[in-house]
Amino acid sequence: MTNLYEGMFVLDNKVVRQGWKAAKGTVTDILTKHAANTITARRWDERRLSYSIKGRGRATYLIAYFELPKDAGPGLNRSLELNESVLRYLITRVDAIPATEAELASREESDDFVVPAPPVEDAPAPVVEPEPEPEQAASTEDSEAADAAAGDSETETKTGEPSGTLEPVAAATVAEASTEPASSDETKTDEGA
Amino acid sequence: MSANKNEPNRRRESGIDYKDVDYLSRFIGPQGQILSRRRSGFTAQRQKDLKQAIKRARHLALMSFVG
The missing domain is CATH 1.20.5 (Single alpha-helices involved in coiled-coils or other helix-helix interfaces)
Structure with missing residues (x-):
């Protein structure tokens, strides 16, 4: 007995930069390892995270629809927790795959589809202390004296x-x-x- | 036993999706709190669906927990 699930996976951009196919493969391999039948898997979005996860400010989201045996859930969760390229994941049970999902997934599979490279990580701006102006410096020296x-x-x-x-x-x-x-x-x- | 208790699928057909962040952010207060039913105007069931969707979006860092 299998159920239909929707999985949303937050992938590390460091892994995605090395190649989208490989990053996608890490998730689909885990799914197939636990006897899941992956129906569709595609890149959902790349966006800035609302809060940092494991020091990452941006991440790529992968959405997948798959059938999974009822007793395979805990093992799949454990594998996803142990995988470092998956920052977060959410698996929810659905009744049916959305109508547009198959088309979007097939578009990604085509050769002319190019996955945009993730932008550079949002690094915090370096803190630069302003140098005191000469007049102020002189006045401070006088006051100190x-x-x-x-x-x-x-x-x-x-x-x-x-x-x-x-x-x-x-x-x-x-x-x-x-x-x-x-x-x-x-x-x-x-x-x- | 009522029929509604055994129909979880009906709950999923409510149409509130955790991926629709723009829609969900309409029911978030200035400090990140979920608006009450009095302010959202939802039914009890739809308010539960809204709460679930917002919590899922927060878990995936699509929405922030605070402000």
């Missing part, structure tokens, strides 16, 4: 201030330290009395 001068004066004041204030405090703490033990002893003796 001014900042550096201001920073030096600030450090001087910061280092100068504590030296003036620390001395009396240190002297006071030394004086307290020398007098504290005596006073604490006095309070203790007072409390005890």
Whole structure:
């Protein structure tokens, strides 16, 4: 017992560039390996993917109609998952082949049909940092020099201030330290009395 | 048992194809969400077919998931 299926396969453009017949053959060979009767197989479209799959921005779509035994589905899925030239696939059950499909497939089989080569991969544009203009560069240098001068004066004041204030405090703490033990002893003796 | 439950073929004859991206994109919101039945105006069955077709198109990277 066989069913009729429609398979849409997203093929890697690197494989397609090496030859459309070979790329198509990878899919049809997998189908025949799993006892599928391929009725039609043709190039559907080459387009930019809505999101990247395995780092690919563009891919070629192949549509195929085939009959497959009922129990051959899992094996076919496994083979397609393992094949690296097939980025994605979708197999759906259909009732009948569309009327125009046979004609389109036969047109591709003819000798005068030329499969257009996939365009170059959409590479992201290289990021170029704009060079600063000479006037802006000079002004920034001046401002940096001014900042550096201001920073030096600030450090001087910061280092100068504590030296003036620390001395009396240190002297006071030394004086307290020398007098504290005596006073604490006095309070203790007072409390005890 | 109703006859409709045993007729999955009728569902496939609804005419919404996952390959027809231009048609499907009419029922996608600005951030990529599927429009509700209230906005699409579909019947319950046709809305299910629309949802299935959009999800299939997203799987094949024909449509984006977000915006």
